[in-house]
Amino acid sequence: MLERVFLLLCFLPVLAAETCKPNTPNGHKVRLSIKTALGAEAYDWNENERFLFQSTMAYAMRNLKGENFTVSNIVVCDETPRVSFWFVVTSPNDPSKVVSKGEVEEAVRKSRNRINQAFMLSDSTLEFIGILPTLAAPVEPPTPTWLIVFGVVMGMVLAGIVILLALSFVQKKRKKNKKADVEEEEDDEGTQVQTAENGATRVDYYNNSFADDERFTHM
Amino acid sequence: MGKDARDSWGSPAEFMLACVSYAVGLGNVWRFPYLCQMHGGGGFLIPYLLMLLLEGVPLFYMELAIGQKMRLGSIGAWTAISPYLSGVGLASVVTSLYLCLYYNIINAWSFWYLFNSFQSVLPWAVCPVNSNRTGPLEECERATPTQYFFYRETLDISPSIEENGGIHTGQALCLVLAWILTFLFIVRGVKSTGKVVYFTATFPYLVLFIYLVRGFTLHGAINGVKYMFTPKMEELANPVTWINAATQIFFSLGLGFGSLIAFASYNQYHNNFQRQAIAVSFINSGTSIFAAIVTFAIYGFKATVNYENCLGRTRVLLLNTFNLAEDSVSLDNILEVMDQLNTTYPQQFAELSGRLENCSLESELDTAVEGAGLAFIVYSEAITNMPLSQFWSVLYFFMLLLLGMGSMLGNITAIITPLRDFKITSGISDEVFNGGVCLFCLLLGLGFTTPSGNYWFTMFNDYGATFSLLFIVLIEVITVSYIYGIKRFEKDIEDMLGHRPNWYWKIMWVVVSPLLLIGLFVFYIITYIQGGTPTYQAWDKDVGKSVQTEYPVFGQVFIGLLLVSSVSCIPLAALYAFCRKRKHGVVQKESVSTVAA
Numbered sequence: 001m002l003e004r005v006f007l008l009l010c011f012l013p014v015l016a017a018e019t020c021k022p023n024t025p026n027g028h029k030v031r032l033s034i035k036t037a038l039g040a041e042a043y044d045w046n047e048n049e050r051f052l053f054q055s056t057m058a059y060a061m062r063n064l065k066g067e068n069f070t071v072s073n074i075v076v077c078d079e080t081p082r083v084s085f086w087f088v089v090t091s092p093n094d095p096s097k098v099v100s101k102g103e104v105e106e107a108v109r110k111s112r113n114r115i116n117q118a119f120m121l122s123d124s125t126l127e128f129i130g131i132l133p134t135l136a137a138p139v140e141p142p143t144p145t146w147l148i149v150f151g152v153v154m155g156m157v158l159a160g161i162v163i164l165l166a167l168s169f170v171q172k173k174r175k176k177n178k179k180a181d182v183e184e185e186e187d188d189e190g191t192q193v194q195t196a197e198n199g200a201t202r203v204d205y206y207n208n209s210f211a212d213d214e215r216f217t218h219m
Numbered sequence: 220m221g222k223d224a225r226d227s228w229g230s231p232a233e234f235m236l237a238c239v240s241y242a243v244g245l246g247n248v249w250r251f252p253y254l255c256q257m258h259g260g261g262g263f264l265i266p267y268l269l270m271l272l273l274e275g276v277p278l279f280y281m282e283l284a285i286g287q288k289m290r291l292g293s294i295g296a297w298t299a300i301s302p303y304l305s306g307v308g309l310a311s312v313v314t315s316l317y318l319c320l321y322y323n324i325i326n327a328w329s330f331w332y333l334f335n336s337f338q339s340v341l342p343w344a345v346c347p348v349n350s351n352r353t354g355p356l357e358e359c360e361r362a363t364p365t366q367y368f369f370y371r372e373t374l375d376i377s378p379s380i381e382e383n384g385g386i387h388t389g390q391a392l393c394l395v396l397a398w399i400l401t402f403l404f405i406v407r408g409v410k411s412t413g414k415v416v417y418f419t420a421t422f423p424y425l426v427l428f429i430y431l432v433r434g435f436t437l438h439g440a441i442n443g444v445k446y447m448f449t450p451k452m453e454e455l456a457n458p459v460t461w462i463n464a465a466t467q468i469f470f471s472l473g474l475g476f477g478s479l480i481a482f483a484s485y486n487q488y489h490n491n492f493q494r495q496a497i498a499v500s501f502i503n504s505g506t507s508i509f510a511a512i513v514t515f516a517i518y519g520f521k522a523t524v525n526y527e528n529c530l531g532r533t534r535v536l537l538l539n540t541f542n543l544a545e546d547s548v549s550l551d552n553i554l555e556v557m558d559q560l561n562t563t564y565p566q567q568f569a570e571l572s573g574r575l576e577n578c579s580l581e582s583e584l585d586t587a588v589e590g591a592g593l594a595f596i597v598y599s600e601a602i603t604n605m606p607l608s609q610f611w612s613v614l615y616f617f618m619l620l621l622l623g624m625g626s627m628l629g630n631i632t633a634i635i636t637p638l639r640d641f642k643i644t645s646g647i648s649d650e651v652f653n654g655g656v657c658l659f660c661l662l663l664g665l666g667f668t669t670p671s672g673n674y675w676f677t678m679f680n681d682y683g684a685t686f687s688l689l690f691i692v693l694i695e696v697i698t699v700s701y702i703y704g705i706k707r708f709e710k711d712i713e714d715m716l717g718h719r720p721n722w723y724w725k726i727m728w729v730v731v732s733p734l735l736l737i738g739l740f741v742f743y744i745i746t747y748i749q750g751g752t753p754t755y756q757a758w759d760k761d762v763g764k765s766v767q768t769e770y771p772v773f774g775q776v777f778i779g780l781l782l783v784s785s786v787s788c789i790p791l792a793a794l795y796a797f798c799r800k801r802k803h804g805v806v807q808k809e810s811v812s813t814v815a816a
Contacts, residue, residue: 035545080542135352146334146389153330154396161403165650168407 020077020088026098028108029129031084037125045083049119050076053087056118057107061089061099064107068092105131225290226408227485233413235495237482240420241629242503244622245325245594246471251507252447252514253589254463259454260447264508266455266464271504274735275468277727278692280496280720281699282474286483287492288711292637293477296484297695300703302800306792307698308637310691311477313785315633317683318476319660321676322627323401324667327393328595329620331373334393336612343368344603361763365600370758373595377670379757380678381771390668398661401627405635405653409485412628419625424506426618427513433611434516443519444512446584462742465735466685471503475688475695478629481636489715514593521601522583529578533557540571590680594619631656677755678770682778686743687785693736694789700729753778 020027030053035042043049054074061069069092079085089099108115108131116126123133228234255263289296294308335342343365346355354360359367370376375387404415434440454460473479483492527550534548541560548556561568588597602611635656638644644652667676699708705725713719753775756765770778 031539033545081544081547082538082542083545084539084542132353135348135354137352138348145338146331149334149337150330150392150396153334154399157396157400157403161399161406164403164406164411168650 020075020086022078022086024086024088026101026104027086027088028101028104028131029084029086031082031127031129032119032121033125033127034083034119034121037121045079050079050085052118056111056115057087057089060107060111060115061104063111064103109134225485226410227487228409229413231486231490231495233409233416234482234486234490235499236416236420237409237412237628238479238495238499239502240416240625241478241482242472242499243420243423243506244471244473244626245619246467247503247507248510248514248619248622249591249593250589251467251471252511252518253587253593254467255511256447256515256587258457258460258463259451260449262450262452262454263460263464266461267468267504267507270461270465270468270735271500273727274465274732275472275504276497276500277724277732278469278474278696279472279479279500280493280724281696281728282479283483283492283496284708284712284715285695285699286480287486287488287490287715289480290484290488292484292640293480293633294637295640296480297698300698302796303793304694304698304702304789305796306789307691307694308477309792310687310785310788311475311480312634312637313788314684314687314691315476315478315630316660317679317781317785319627319630319634320664321667321679321683322623322630323394323397323660323664324390324672324676325591326397326400326620326623326627327390327668328373328591329616329623330393330396331389332595332599333613333616333620336609336616338609341599341603341608341612342372343599344608358760358763361761363596363600365596365603366763368599369595371760374673375670376673376758378759379768380671380674380755380774382671384670386665386668387670387672390672391665394664394668395661397624398657398664400624401631402654402657404624404628405631405657406650408635408649408653409632412632416625416628419621419628423618423621423625426614426621427506427509429614430513430611431509431516433605434513434520437516437520437605439523440516440519442523442580443515443517443521443584445519446581447511447515447518462739465739468504469692469739470685470688471507472500473626473629475692476630476633476684477637478633481632482629484636489717491716493716493720517598517601518584521597521604522580522586524601524604525583526578526580529576533575533578536571536574540567631660674755674757678774678778679781682753682781686747686782689736689740689743690786690789693733693740696728696733696736700733705729 022029032045034045051071054071054076057074058069058071061067061073069089073090073092073095074087075090076085076087089104091097091099108128112123112133116122119126228237255261258266285296285300289299291299292308293311294305297308298305346359346364346367348354349356356367358371362370373390375384377383403411405412435444486492530550530553534550534553537543537548537553537556537560538545541564543556598615599612602608602615605611635653638656639649639652647655666672699705705728708728709719709725752769754767754769757768758764759766
């Protein structure tokens, strides 16, 4: 009995090792860019970090299926200095059976945020090759921001126009009243005010140009 | 009575600032740096400054002299010089009208970008997410976020000029605002314009200076300035360099539109416009050079950032393919690592070469852009990479707005002043008339806010003013030198300034400038004929690039109309004057004979 258990225990990692290899059909490749994300505070990738990964994946599988996944159900292999590796998930009930790719993907998608946070990484620095992250929905404010600024500027410009027009209207009225007073005084004198200007203001061109010709006669 | 006396500037300084504000416009920022880059960097300054002396300053002086002497807008002034030439003024007004219609669209775009800068993340910095939220929108991925924002969210551009749609509300609102602001600036004629130009003429220099300091402190800016300003003297042998220098001076000073005549017509009779003409022309060219330095610094920064991003992408590709540790490859040793990998894993490396980009700082610096593309795409991209980008964005688009508005003041005055000179419009008050003109231009300009509007805008920009202006100014200078007579013109100037213009001015007016203009004119005609069917750049959203497309028949007909409508004013008006004179002459003869009999 004890021998059988011993044989099974020795056999298990071999079985698992056979199911996990690069490009295996139900496996996923994971790539971590720790130094890019954390710079000086980057941690080294070692056995403990791998253990953390296995436990978070087990958590994710439990979240999805409710079965008692453990750390030994997450098999990791082909680790590289890049910090990338392949992993497969075996079923807790039958360690020789591998959980399908679709289910693993679903589990990852569901708990993606928690997995990222466990490693202090983000969607772009902790990549599951083949599983596209769901990007955050764009935040749309009820009124587009530009419309608010537009309203402010438009209001100021319109106010400026109204003020200017009102000012010029008031000025014209004042001038009219002044003129009325001045004309009353000058009525007796009957003087004709002639405007002496240089050049024409509002004219009929064709007739005036003949007149102008005389101005420019050669000496 | 004070009512009939002509309006005038508050002071000669206002007149000069108005001319500076008008001449210094968007072309100084987005056309001159491009020409500088294309035609041998620092070496381009030689033909540029030469053309300024041969053509720019003399013609500018001439237009100011005409305006100040005649004290009328372009139509009245040219009719006073010779009744057969009223068409010159009319052609100027028509060309100015075309310009007014499409120029304020650029201000609308500046407003749009300005308003959109008040967000925590600039909308043209990142691509919006697609409907499944799996990645960015396809059109945005194929192009760049800044191009996407300009072509899709700002213009909502259609694939060709033939397809159209409804008006873009955001654009239309910004255009309405631009016209209302223009109205505010001109509502009381030169009284209001004169106050506004204190700001529109000076503030852009402040912004350019701030940008100069910012630009030079940016990473990689020196690369740009060094590269662009290194003179390539062999470009001087290329005739196109000289022609482009001449046309740039010509259009940059805004000759031929009638704006200068209009502005000068509000001057006091004895104003010293000679000094002002020289000053404004040199300020305009100086500003172009100043803006070019700033632009090249920004270019250098942008090119360096793009180059480093390219290297970064290559590094990630190498790390992922060969599973190397992250700190084994950095931007400094990436090229050596690539060589190493090539020798150790030749087969894998060969498979990779399809996806490897060729990163080159030179090719990034070589991409030369001009026009709206430079201002709204390239510059905004550079701004997104600066720290505190919202502030720089607001500052930059505010400057563009001031430059554009300053030029608009001149454009709209060029229409209003000649029309106000007619007796029939004297009954309408200033405010109502100005408002009417603005409303008219606004309604027609709304057509440019439709999906194909940008293609019509390009058409107007390329054909609406260029050819007709050359013709107008050519007729102007020939008229003044030969028909009116250089001696009469000299005496008029002596009358106004107290001294005659010296030999330099006279030689330029009589010989050099006309010859230059004829040369430019002939060159343009040859280019038009040789160029074949006119084409435009249509935005292809599937590829994420602009493709050269031929104009359809109705487009070509419209181009022809644009060219003919302004140029034909001159012969038609001359014909009209001739017929009128004959009628008058006949009537006079008849009256004489009855008296004699």
